[in-house]
Amino acid sequence: MLATVRSIDFLNALMSMDSLKLMIGLPKGSLEEATLLLFGRAGFPVSKSSRSYRPSFDDNTLDGRFIRAQEVARYVEHGFFDCGLTGQDWVQENTADVVEVCELIYSRASAQKSRWVLCVPESSPIKKVQDLEGKTVATELVETTRRWFKKQGVNCTVEFSWGATEVKVPELADAIVDITETGSSLIANKLRIVETLLSTTTVLIANKQAWADPAKRAKIETIALMLKGALAAQHMVGLKFNLPRKALDAVSAALPALRNPTISNLTNPDWVAVETIIDSKQARDFIPTLKAQGAEGIVEYPINKLVY
Numbered sequence: 373m374l375a376t377v378r379s380i381d382f383l384n385a386l387m388s389m390d391s392l393k394l395m396i397g398l399p400k401g402s403l404e405e406a407t408l409l410l411f412g413r414a415g416f417p418v419s420k421s422s423r424s425y426r427p428s429f430d431d432n433t434l435d436g437r438f439i440r441a442q443e444v445a446r447y448v449e450h451g452f453f454d455c456g457l458t459g460q461d462w463v464q465e466n467t468a469d470v471v472e473v474c475e476l477i478y479s480r481a482s483a484q485k486s487r488w489v490l491c492v493p494e495s496s497p498i499k500k501v502q503d504l505e506g507k508t509v510a511t512e513l514v515e516t517t518r519r520w521f522k523k524q525g526v527n528c529t530v531e532f533s534w535g536a537t538e539v540k541v542p543e544l545a546d547a548i549v550d551i552t553e554t555g556s557s558l559i560a561n562k563l564r565i566v567e568t569l570l571s572t573t574t575v576l577i578a579n580k581q582a583w584a585d586p587a588k589r590a591k592i593e594t595i596a597l598m599l600k601g602a603l604a605a606q607h608m609v610g611l612k613f614n615l616p617r618k619a620l621d622a623v624s625a626a627l628p629a630l631r632n633p634t635i636s637n638l639t640n641p642d643w644v645a646v647e648t649i650i651d652s653k654q655a656r657d658f659i660p661t662l663k664a665q666g667a668e669g670i671v672e673y674p675i676n677k678l679v680y
Contacts, residue, residue, distance in 0.1 A: 392587050396436035396595075397444040397456025398427060403574065404438065406478055407457060413602035413676055416595065433591060442512075445470060445577060454582035455592050461488060461551070461572035465516045471578040474596045478574060478603060479553055485571045488513055491538075491563040492547045501567055504528045504547055510540040511549035513569075520569050538563060601677035608678055609655050612647040613662055613670040620644060623665050628654045649675065 398407055398418070411418045416434070418427045425438045439447065444458035445468035455473070463470065477485060490509070492498045498507075501524050510533040511517045518530045530549075533540060537548045538561040549569060552558055558565065576596050582588045615623060620635070623646070627633055633648035650658065655672055662670055 392433045392591060394434050394455065394582075394588055394591050395453045396427075396434060397447055397453035397458070398436055398438050399441035399444060399457055399574075400425070400438040401440060403441060403457070403479065410476070410478060410599060410602055413606070414595070414598040415602075415677070416598065448577050448579050451579050451581060453579065454588055455576060455578040455595070457574055457576055459486075459572050460575050461486075461513060461516065461570065463575065463577060464570070465513055467515075468577075469580065471580055471583045473576040473578050473592060474600060476574045476576060476599055476603060484553065485573045486551050486553045487571050488516070488549055488551050488569045489558070489565045490547055490549050490567045490569060491541075491558060491565055493542050494562045494564045496542065496546075496564070498547060498566065501526055507546035508544075509547045509549060510537055510545035512537065513549060513551075517549045517569065597679065598677065601679040604680065605675045605678035607652055608649050608675055609652045610647065610649050610673045610675050611655060611658075611671070612645065612673075613667040614638065614643055615646050615662070615668075616666045617642050617644050619665040619667075620646075623662065623667070626658070626661060628658065649678065 398404070408418050408420075417430055420427050420438070427436050427438060429435070436453070441458045442462050442465070444453065444456040445463045445466045447453050448456045448458075448470050449466075449468040457476065460472075460475075462468075463472070479486060490501065498504060501521075504521075505526055506528060508529045508531060509517065509521070510531050512533050512535070514530055514532050521528055521530065531545065533545075533548070537550045538557065541548055541563070547566070548563075550558070551572075555565075576592070576599065578589075578592050583592070624633065627648060628650050633646050636645040636647075638645055659670055659672070
């Protein structure tokens with residue numbers, strides 16, 4: 373009887389997955405290329421023509437559209453997309469009622485969180501937030517900025533900027549709120565940071581009804597797992613080598629392993645095979661140490677995904 377119930381459950385799951393079609397919102401613009409690369413490494417290659425807004429997946433349960441990151445959260449909330457990738461900042465800006473499935477810290481320039489910062493020209497007399505009372509601030513993140521200034525007790529005019537916000541000061545605005553990853557653009561435009569409003573990164577979000585659907589939730593969780601695995605692996609490499617058994621303690625103590633290394637016996641009892649995963653930057657320093665300890669057959673290899 374139990375075997376029959378399990379068989380029925382398995383068949384139901386297969387039928388559910390067979391009829392599944394998950395709509396994904398992918399960010400158009402600055403995050404587009406990095407997103408395509410990430411999905412490819414995660415095992416979900418995406419292709420598109422240069423003028424198309426419709427991605428092509430090799431998984432027939434997936435469909436989607438490329439759309440500006442600023443709009444993804446709104447369309448996920450309203451149910452046009454079952455899930456999507458956007459910034460935490462745009463979820464907050466749209467006050468979107470969605471499920472945040474996971475953070476995915478990646479961007480076009482670095483693997484760190486971005487910041488929305490309040491900036492003024494280097495020569496500006498403005499030194500603190502309160503100095504902007506009655507002044508004008510330009511930003512793309514209008515509602516979040518208005519809420520932030522209200523919380524600071526500062527009355528100022530917050531204007532929407534269509535881009536190239538750095539050039540608005542001082543002629544068109546007294547200050548700007550802009551996003552930065554490395555700060556290099558701000559320095560190049562001779563801007564000084566007064567305050568940081570918030571930190572943000574890319575997130576995978578889900579529509580609440582889609583999240584409540586077991587089949588859709590399972591698919592979204594699978595995508596999240598594989599995307600996180602691809603990100604975790606991007607700076608890691610696998611390392612395997614043969615080592616004299618007498619050198620094992622010394623090498624194990626120095627080994628910058630993710631976990632304890634895998635050690636296997638060889639037919640020669642005086643030797644062992646060792647395999648581990650380490651940061652790619654550590655490998656360049658550690659391999660000469662291995663060689664000095666008598667290691668042979670040292671192989672470094674790339675990994676696509678690392679799932680904890």
